[in-house]
Amino acid sequence: MSVFPPKEKALGMYKTMYKIRKYEESIYYLFLEGIMPGTIHQSTGEEASAVGMLYDLRKDDWMASTHRPAGHDIAKGISVKAMMCEMFGKAEGCCGGKGGAMHTGDISVGAMVANAIVGGNLPIAAGVAAAFKMQKKDNVVVCFFGDGASNEGSYHETMNAAGLWGLPVVYVCENNLYSANTSIKLTCCQENVAADRAAVYGIPSEVVDGNDVLAVNEAAARAIARARAGEGPTILELKTYRHGGHSRNDACGYRSKDEEKYWIQDRDPVKNFRKVLLEKLVVTDSELKAIEEEIEQEIDEAVEYAKNAPFPDNESALKNVFWEEK
Ligand SMILES: Cc1ncc(C[n+]2csc(CCOP(=O)(O)OP(=O)(O)O)c2C)c(N)n1
Numbered sequence: 001m002s003v004f005p006p007k008e009k010a011l012g013m014y015k016t017m018y019k020i021r022k023y024e025e026s027i028y029y030l031f032l033e034g035i036m037p038g039t040i041h042q043s044t045g046e047e048a049s050a051v052g053m054l055y056d057l058r059k060d061d062w063m064a065s066t067h068r069p070a071g072h073d074i075a076k077g078i079s080v081k082a083m084m085c086e087m088f089g090k091a092e093g094c095c096g097g098k099g100g101a102m103h104t105g106d107i108s109v110g111a112m113v114a115n116a117i118v119g120g121n122l123p124i125a126a127g128v129a130a131a132f133k134m135q136k137k138d139n140v141v142v143c144f145f146g147d148g149a150s151n152e153g154s155y156h157e158t159m160n161a162a163g164l165w166g167l168p169v170v171y172v173c174e175n176n177l178y179s180a181n182t183s184i185k186l187t188c189c190q191e192n193v194a195a196d197r198a199a200v201y202g203i204p205s206e207v208v209d210g211n212d213v214l215a216v217n218e219a220a221a222r223a224i225a226r227a228r229a230g231e232g233p234t235i236l237e238l239k240t241y242r243h244g245g246h247s248r249n250d251a252c253g254y255r256s257k258d259e260e261k262y263w264i265q266d267r268d269p270v271k272n273f274r275k276v277l278l279e280k281l282v283v284t285d286s287e288l289k290a291i292e293e294e295i296e297q298e299i300d301e302a303v304e305y306a307k308n309a310p311f312p313d314n315e316s317a318l319k320n321v322f323w324e325e326k
């Protein structure tokens with residue numbers, strides 16, 4: 001680790017990580033209670049990736065997410081209230097209640113609407129990056145994808161073009177060891193599914209501890225600076241783990257108890273960063289507890305607000321869609 005960030009930044013990163021953790025926890029319980037529609041793919045355990053990558057991104061830089069978007073969206077600046085309203089299908093949701101769990105986003109904060117087609121966001125992010133380049137802007141795109149997506153044809157076609165054209169995009173593989181219930185060992189010969197295959201596209205890559213927010217943030221700074229300076233794309237492979245199942249109703253029978261203990265108990269990104277903050281004397285335990293209580297209250301309020309908020313009116317079904325009047 002080179003330089004420890006100033007207190008304001010370190011605490012800012014912790015706050016967002018804790019907010020994502022508590023948001024996902026509350027969504028989980030709302031599902032268990034049976035009062036939330038749709039399905040869920042939760043990002044619990046992958047908070048360091050979202051926050052480390054996006055903390056220093058400008059609002060006018062864009063971010064492209066996947067079927068597991070909540071952490072990315074909150075880290076890019078969507079409020080938990082707008083996220084929660086979206087989850088309940090309410091008009092004040094970040095997509096007017098029409099998107100739901102896998103299609104959250106808000107372009108006013110640079111969060112492209114998430115794409116649930118595995119590998120679907122990769123060429124779109126390249127397209128946005130190409131537009132930035134053609135307009136001679138210095139904006140960058142950060143595009144998340146999973147280890148599973150790295151085996152899609154769209155991944156390899158996109159990396160080829162992005163490398164060839166030197167696009168200002170950072171591709172971030174959240175390697176959580178599984179695509180749905182299939183281990184990466186069964187789907188790819190390389191251990192570093194994205195980084196080991198980057199050189200053939202002329203794209204530099206780094207393998208990073210994806211559960212260490214500071215390590216992620218440093219790698220992000222290097223990759224974002226390269227993209228902004230017109231030096232082209234970077235592939236970052238972040239080693240991480242989802243704490244819960246792939247989606248709801250997944251009891252994770254395909255994971256060993258030892259593996260789960262290692263990643264969930266020993267390598268929890270939120271708890272470990274909390275410990276670092278205390279060890280470095282950045283903050284006291286009571287200060288942290290006050291911050292945590294404030295976040296928990298914000299989330300409780302968002303849940304109550306979203307439950308009672310109005311649904312979209314019928315006319316809104318015809319808004320934001322392309323259709324031709326015959
Ligand atoms: C093209 C396509 N194929 C299959 C699916 C079904 N599906 C949704 S998520 C997923 C697993 C994706 O794994 P990975 O890319 O590693 O992301 P993770 O869920 O681990 O974050 C699959 C197969 C899909 N949504 N799109």
Ligand SMILES: [Mg+2]
Nearest residue numbers: 146147178179
């Ligand atoms: Mg995966």
